[in-house]
Structure formats: C-alpha cells, structure tokens
Amino acid sequence: MILLKNINQILSLSSAHKKNGRSLNPDDLSVIEKGCIIYDQEVRFIGKFEDAPQDLVNKVNITKDLNGYVVTPEIIDSHTHLIFGGNRSKEYSMRLNGADYQTIAKAGGGIIESSRGTNSLSDEQLFKESCEKIERISSYGVGTIEIKSGYGLGIKEEYRLTKIIDRLKNHFNPKVKIINTFMAAHAVPKSFSSSSDYIERVCLPLLDKLSNEGIIDIIDIFHEDGYFNKEDVKLLFEKAKSLKIPVKSHADEFKDNSGASLAVSFNALSTDHLLCTSDDGIKALASSNTVATLLPGTGYFLGKEQANARKFLDSNVKVAIGSDYNPGSCHCDNVLLLASIAAPNYKMNICELWSSITLNAAHALGLKNQGALIKGMDARFSFFKTNTIDEITYNWGRNLAVEFDSI
Ligand code: NIG
Ligand code: FE
Numbered sequence: 377m378i379l380l381k382n383i384n385q386i387l388s389l390s391s392a393h394k395k396n397g398r399s400l401n402p403d404d405l406s407v408i409e410k411g412c413i414i415y416d417q418e419v420r421f422i423g424k425f426e427d428a429p430q431d432l433v434n435k436v437n438i439t440k441d442l443n444g445y446v447v448t449p450e451i452i453d454s455h456t457h458l459i460f461g462g463n464r465s466k467e468y469s470m471r472l473n474g475a476d477y478q479t480i481a482k483a484g485g486g487i488i489e490s491s492r493g494t495n496s497l498s499d500e501q502l503f504k505e506s507c508e509k510i511e512r513i514s515s516y517g518v519g520t521i522e523i524k525s526g527y528g529l530g531i532k533e534e535y536r537l538t539k540i541i542d543r544l545k546n547h548f549n550p551k552v553k554i555i556n557t558f559m560a561a562h563a564v565p566k567s568f569s570s571s572s573d574y575i576e577r578v579c580l581p582l583l584d585k586l587s588n589e590g591i592i593d594i595i596d597i598f599h600e601d602g603y604f605n606k607e608d609v610k611l612l613f614e615k616a617k618s619l620k621i622p623v624k625s626h627a628d629e630f631k632d633n634s635g636a637s638l639a640v641s642f643n644a645l646s647t648d649h650l651l652c653t654s655d656d657g658i659k660a661l662a663s664s665n666t667v668a669t670l671l672p673g674t675g676y677f678l679g680k681e682q683a684n685a686r687k688f689l690d691s692n693v694k695v696a697i698g699s700d701y702n703p704g705s706c707h708c709d710n711v712l713l714l715a716s717i718a719a720p721n722y723k724m725n726i727c728e729l730w731s732s733i734t735l736n737a738a739h740a741l742g743l744k745n746q747g748a749l750i751k752g753m754d755a756r757f758s759f760f761k762t763n764t765i766d767e768i769t770y771n772w773g774r775n776l777a778v779e780f781d782s783i
Pocket of ligand 1: 626700702
C-alpha cells in the first residue's frame with residue numbers, strides 16, 4: 377500500500393464524475409488541498425490524512441511526501457495515430473505555400489504517402505520508433521494512450537501494425553496503458569475499385585482474424601468524402617457489433633456528413649473531429665453516451681476554423697480533447713499543451729479543460745474506472761512539480777510533469 381501525503385493540490389474531479397462529465401463548472405474540479413491518497417491497484421482513500429482509516433494506514437509500506445506537487449487523474453490521449461514511418465514536413469510547407477490537405481492527398485501525398493513510409497520499415501524499426509514516441513508522450517504526464525493502426529492499408533500490413541501495437545501494449549504495461557484501435561479503414565489505396573471493395577477485401581476478413589486473437593480494443597473509420605462513406609461505416613460497424621467490439625469514428629471534419637448522428641446510432645464510444653457537425657448531430661450526441669472528441673491541433677496545423685466547442689458543451693454533450701498525433705494533419709504529440717492552447721479559444725472553463733483530457737477522454741475509450749480520483753477507481757495519476765492546478769496550464773509549453781520514481 378502506498379501513501380502520498382502533503383500533496384499541495386489533488387484534482388479529484390469527483391463532482392465532474394458525478395455529473396458524468398457534462399455541464400461542468402469550475403467547482404466540479406473538486407480540488408483537495410494538502411490532502412493524501414492511499415492506494416494499491418485502486419484508490420483506497422483520498423482526503424485529509426487525519427480522516428484516513430487506521431487499518432489502511434497500518435498497511436502502508438511506501439510513503440512519499442508530495443509537498444510542492446500537484447496530483448491529477450492520469451492524463452489520457454484518446455486519439456493518436458502514432459505508429460507510422462517517415463514524415464510529411466514537405467506537405468506542411470506546401471500547405472503554408474497555398475496547397476490544401478485534400479489536394480495534396482489526391483496528388484498521392486497524405487495518408488497514402490505515410491503508408492509507403494510505414495511499410496518500408498521493419499517490425500523492429502517500427503517498434504523502436506514507437507517506443508521512443510510513447511516514452512516522450514509519457515514524459516508529459518500522459519499515462520494512457522490510444523494508438524490507431526491505419527498506415528499499412530493492406531491485409532498483411534494492417535495485421536502487422538495491430539500486432540506491433542499489441543506488442544507495445546505488453547511492453548509498456550502497466551506504466552503506460554495502451555488502447556489498440558483498429559483503423560485499417562483510413563484511406564483507400566489505388567489498387568481497390570472502391571471504398572466498399574477495400575472494406576470487404578481488407579477490413580472485414582482482417583477483423584475476423586484479429587478478433588479471434590482478442591487484441592483489438594476499438595474499431596475506427598475515416599468517414600469523409602474521398603475516404604469512406606455512410607454505407608462503409610454501416611458495413612464495418614455491423615461487423616463490429618457482431619464481434620462485440622466497440623466503435624468510434626472520424627466524422628464531419630471537412631463537411632457535415634451526419635457522421636456524428638450515424639456514430640451515435642451505433643452507440644459509438646466517441647466520434648471525433650466534428651468541425652462541421654450540424655445542430656442535429658449535436659442534439660444526437662447530447663442524448664447519447666457518445667463522447668464528442670475535439671482535435672484542436674488538427675485545426676491549428678491545417679489552418680482551419682475550430683469546432684464550435686461551446687455549442688457542444690452548452691448542449692450537454694460530453695466533450696474530450698485528443699491530440700490526433702499523426703504525420704500529416706497534426707504532428708504534435710502533446711495533448712496537455714494542445715488543450716491548454718485550445719481552452720481559451722474554445723471558451724472552456726478550467727474544469728471542462730481538465731475533464732476533456734482525463735474523465736471524458738477515459739469515457740471516449742470505454743474506461744469507466746479511470747479519469748477521476750475517487751475511492752475504488754484505478755490508481756492512475758499524473759504528477760506535476762508545481763503548487764497549483766492553475767499553474768500547470770498557465771505554463772503551457774513548459775513540461776512540469778514528473779515521474780513517480782523521481783519524487
Ligand atoms: O485524424 N483523419 C484521418 N487521419 C488523420 C490524418 C492522417 C494523415 O493525414 O496522415 C486525422 O486527421
Ligand atoms: Fe485522427
């Protein structure tokens with residue numbers, strides 16, 4: 377049993393948790409001043425040390441003094457595409473010089489370009505590069521990371537990526553929890569006659585194979601013009617339903633395609649991007665358990681208008697923020713930095729900001745036991761060497777996160 381005592385501030389989010397991550401006020405942060413946490417695998421006690429049950433205190437064998445530190449629920453990046461090879465810096469400059477994302481993609485750049493870079497790396501190279509990325513993300517205080525496949529774009533290639541993600545998951549467990557998302561439906565290579573041809577010949581058979589191995593946590597699809605359409609989404613999601621694997625989607629990014637509503641109709645864990653979601657889509661999200669995951673980095677990187685976050689929040693939608701870390705549309709791996717920059721632009725309050733990368737991000741991955749520090753929930757924390765919660769995001773761009781072992 378471990379005791380963390382004299383913690384300057386603990387962000388418990390107990391009230392945000394009670395409200396299921398919706399319609400949050402600053403007070404819903406539920407900050408505990410100068411408190412303590414006693415835990416093993418799960419939180420056994422959280423509050424003032426003098427209120428801790430004696431029998432629990434008697435079981436403590438490691439004690440750390442966290443005077444000068446802040447503890448938050450573990451930060452979660454619920455949307456990354458971090459397993460890729462090569463880079464697309466050239467496209468970034470092309471966009472600065474006037475080209476747009478879809479035009480570059482049509483000319484053979486974009487996701488297809490990254491699939492060439494990815495498929496040219498050996499298993500060991502991809503594993504090693506991914507390890508370095510995960511170590512770096514973890515150094516920002518992020519402890520749960522979702523990783524999507526999707527730069528293989530063939531049966532063998534996508535199978536390989538999902539297996540490497542599984543290897544990463546085992547390698548980093550329990551320090552970093554990895555969620556393995558199958559996103560073979562990311563783009564359609566030229567050798568396929570249509571998107572549905574690709575779904576039928578690559579995604580569905582692969583799902584049968586991988587679901588037997590039990591290593592996929594979630595299934596995702598890029599529901600967008602020029603990529604996959606409504607019928608493809610239905611085909612894939614029906615298959616997911618039959619295999620009892622949860623789903624999520626990339627939707628309404630370039631234009632409103634009723635993607636949010638379609639995701640809700642399949643009880644998706646989340647639907648992401650949502651730059652162009654209609655009022656009907658927002659309404660559907662509000663009366664569902666599907667999380668709206670906003671990806672501000674992508675808008676910044678592509679120079680696009682941001683999602684209307686306030687509209688989602690004021691409509692009682694559960695909102696998360698993810699990094700969307702990928703080689704093309706957002707080459708930024710720091711979700712805390714992105715949320716800190718986005719919050720004033722999204723007009724989010726401080727509790728909405730923190731919940732978006734903890735509690736609501738956990739729900740976007742189906743992790744109901746994470747995202748808040750409450751007795752009985754998983755003991756997964758982020759530690760910051762600073763005095764207050766406010767100072768963490770106030771210092772955006774400066775990494776105040778520290779590892780447990782260095783305290
Ligand atoms: O979420 N939308 C699909 N996937 C990524 C883009 C990937 C890329 O450009 O390589 C995204 O933005
Ligand atoms: Fe994405």
